[in-house]
Amino acid sequence: MNENVRAEIYDQAKEWVLKAGEIIRDSLNEQRIIKSKESKKDLVTDVDKKIELFLVKEIKRTYPKHLILSEEGYGDKEITGNGTVWAIDPIDGTRNFVNQKKNFAVSVAVIHQGVGEIGFIYDVTEEFLYSARKSEGAYRNDKRMGDLEVKRELEEASLSFNHELLCESDEFDRYTMERITNKVRLVRSKGSATLEIIQVAEGLSDGYIAKKLSPWDVAAAIIVLNEVHGIATRANGNKINPFEEGTIFVSNKGIHKQIVLNYLKDWQRKLI
Numbered sequence: 001m002n003e004n005v006r007a008e009i010y011d012q013a014k015e016w017v018l019k020a021g022e023i024i025r026d027s028l029n030e031q032r033i034i035k036s037k038e039s040k041k042d043l044v045t046d047v048d049k050k051i052e053l054f055l056v057k058e059i060k061r062t063y064p065k066h067l068i069l070s071e072e073g074y075g076d077k078e079i080t081g082n083g084t085v086w087a088i089d090p091i092d093g094t095r096n097f098v099n100q101k102k103n104f105a106v107s108v109a110v111i112h113q114g115v116g117e118i119g120f121i122y123d124v125t126e127e128f129l130y131s132a133r134k135s136e137g138a139y140r141n142d143k144r145m146g147d148l149e150v151k152r153e154l155e156e157a158s159l160s161f162n163h164e165l166l167c168e169s170d171e172f173d174r175y176t177m178e179r180i181t182n183k184v185r186l187v188r189s190k191g192s193a194t195l196e197i198i199q200v201a202e203g204l205s206d207g208y209i210a211k212k213l214s215p216w217d218v219a220a221a222i223i224v225l226n227e228v229h230g231i232a233t234r235a236n237g238n239k240i241n242p243f244e245e246g247t248i249f250v251s252n253k254g255i256h257k258q259i260v261l262n263y264l265k266d267w268q269r270k271l272i
């Protein structure tokens, strides 16, 4: 993507993301309409829908040729991967939004010809706006984020993953996760994939593992992570196709290979 075009879309997207955050903040104390989707744990609220509709309308009005991949169904149905595609999650961490009224984020990514160009993550209640443009660095509230420290000792590492990964399931090996849990210093779970990846990008956590996430859950945060030289792959170490759902393992450079080779690759054999 041309640098000037990227800068123009970045400024425009920033305005929309901040506005989306303002609408969410103003609605925090209203009565919520909460529905579940495929499972009882998979929630959607009136605010998720309202914010997605707001963002989709603005994007389509301004950039009619761009396509949109989004969680709540207002985006495009057919995404080829050519041209410019927006990946939007109006609220990532909806269960936190409902139960805690914090620890959730608006996530907006712009992908051009399959390459992540612009990422915005807005932690609405903390009022932290994380942003990145490809090859131009990552920022938190316009302050440049530093390069990630390379940490190698697993015994000193802090990881995050959803604790459901420790429960019995047909899909993966909980004993592998138990071995990792016993190896590292601590395991935490924040409950928003976007914010877990951002914590890695900020150096507050050393890695994040997830079972099955959609493009809009991770696209923007991975663009930020790339700019601080973190690594994002599928759990088996494979490259991520930004238009497909799948597992995620993000971390700093020091621990990525050892966790993939010593733990996650075996687990992946069962998954695929």
Ligand code: 2AM
Pocket (backbone or CB within 6 Å): 041, 042, 043, 071, 089, 091, 092, 093, 094, 095, 162, 191, 192, 193, 194, 212, 213, 214, 217
């Ligand atoms: P969401 O809040 O946008 O649904 C929770 O650990 C994280 O996993 C959240 O980022 C959540 O995103 C994401 N996630 C993806 N698919 C999910 C599902 N089917 N149910 C619950 N959380 C899901």
Ligand code: CA
Pocket (backbone or CB within 6 Å): 048, 071, 089, 090, 091, 092, 093, 094
């Ligand atoms: Ca969501």
